């Protein structure tokens with residue numbers, strides 16, 4: 001996917017002025033946030049689970065090579081194949097190779113953000129393989145040729161009306177007058193369209209929420225059951241996963257699963273949790289003939305041992321997006337690449353470079369709500385600040401900002417001089433603003449006064465007034 | 476005010492904060508009054524800013540230069556108290572991290588961090604204050620500023636003390652824990668997004684029907700007051716310390732001055 005993160009400001013401006021998008025985003029506050037709150041309130045040990053989840057991931061990341069090798073050995077023992085891929089291109093080639101080996105013409109796909117990261121759909125289509133998204137949200141945006149705007153609710157930027165219009169346009173073989181007003185009718189229609197595709201697919205590709213070292217299994221969770229049809233009906237099942245998805249044991253996966261659904265959708269558990277271990281065995285009733293895992297690094301191992309390592313604990317629950325005031329103002333597309341919101345603001349510069357994604361870690365008030373809801377206790381604001389530090393170190397921060405901070409810091413390190421400057425400024429603005437009490441516009445303060453008034457200072461700094469009071473001996 | 480007699484007196488260095496110093500000295504005097512009522516001796520060392528603007532802009536070197544001044548100025552007080560959760564959070568949560576690779580300074584930073592408090596939580600949690608001697612006729616609503624709330628756990632303390640202000644009633648603000656969109660330099664770097672956030676906040680404030688909005692941080696207060704006045708909403712805006720110190724008789728933030 002071509003990144004447009006450099007244009008974040010313009011993207012955000014357009015998003016803020018798009019009333020349909022704004023209506024669609026209205027659901028975040030009432031939907032996700034409220035449901036998560038209720039789910040967390042209903043589980044007294046939630047805080048303890050967060051600590052456990054964090055410890056599991058920290059331990060795994062500290063011993064990542066060991067667990068990955070153990071996991072790989074167990075995948076092979078179960079009859080599966082592992083393809084180690086350093087880059088997106090290697091992963092695409094590995095997938096194409098598997099498809100070509102079985103003469104595949106179409107591929108059903110469960111939801112996978114990694115597939116977005118490696119821009120798989122366009123690549124497959126170029127090579128004559130039809131990708132079919134089977135998650136309802138992904139299906140809708142595939143019809144519209146749009147990227148997802150949210151990591152678990154890819155079509156959250158759309159209203160029900162948008163979906164109806166999309167179906168009427170693309171399902172043109174169906175009767176024009178059919179009723180589609182109810183969400184249920186939309187779901188049924190998508191299901192009917194997808195059924196044929198499921199049966200015709202040669203290869204099914206899913207993501208993975210976990211890779212389990214002790215068993216060589218992969219685990220996915222869905223609410224639609226589409227993942228199960230995707231991975232059991234075709235001859236070949238490809239799991240596309242990034243390497244930090246590994247956990248030591250099934251027990252560990254179970255611990256984190258208890259956090260995942262509550263943090264994501266406010267459910268106690270997702271509707272379907274599916275564990276896959278190798279291809280179909282003779283005694284199995286169903287399952288694929290081949291089981292492959294395409295394991296992607298794509299810059300993640302370079303984050304190990306840096307101030308960004310904690311980000312690799314992320315379980316993609318989306319709680320940080322759902323509670324982010326910036327995300328809920330501008331939506332996911334404004335971020336300009338695969339991962340939006342706070343987790344994207346940290347991860348994206350790591351994956352595509354801070355030169356490309358510099359806006360993302362800056363477009364935050366550091367309100368800290370993301371960190372407070374993150375089930376893995378990832379210090380998101382702190383890591384965004386680290387990206388800002390890297391920008392300053394490399395001279396990437398805007399010159400005006402660097403100068404401004406430099407001048408301010410020069411004064412702030414000199415109390416007497418600073419006091420003088422403050423006295424002059426507060427005195428002047430205090431006098432000018434006395435009658436109205438505020439400024440509707442002010443030279444050099446357009447960033448502030450374009451959107452809000454600037455309250456006038458009372459006039460006279462605290463330090464001066466305090467000193468005067470002390471001189472008079474009054475307290 | 477009931478200064479708990481059992482508590483030993485203490486020397487508090489008031490960290491005025493640059494915004495209070497510049498925009499609203501009244502808040503500084505209100506803080507002094509409250510601290511003295513809580514049995515503290517207040518001193519005001521020479522000071523400027525906590526360094527947060529540089530720190531959050533990624534300029535650690537500049538932030539350190541400014542922060543060193545704070546470490547020196549407040550080296551020999553029992554407590555450092557700021558009428559701001561944001562600045563107190565900087566001193567308490569971020570100074571140790573800022574100097575993590577300079578062990579000697581880090582030690583001083585850790586010592587300062589342990590002694591640094593946001594004003595209202597200091598009064599309640601450290602000095603055991605349970606009520607104030609103040610009157611305020613009217614309904615207020617309260618915005619929980621992000622740093623105070625999430626870094627320092629300031630939530631109940633202001634409500635506890637406000638409950639004792641005669642004549643005051645509190646109408647809780649829906650979404651009180653959602654950021655107002657100030658965010659330091661964020662509000663001028665991303666004005667369109669900030670505008671959207673502060674507009675939502677102002678509308679939520681207006682919908683409570685309260686005549687006055689209170690909060691504990693000047694950054695948020697200037698932002699919300701500026702938006703409320705731009706929208707023509709008749710809501711007065713004040714720092715919570717003004718009300719608690721019974722010093723809310725002057726013009727509110729952004730209102731015409733006297734005389």
Ligand code: SF4
Nearest residue numbers: 314315317318320374
């Ligand atoms: S950063 Fe935390 S809250 Fe955000 S998606 Fe990852 S695990 Fe969830």
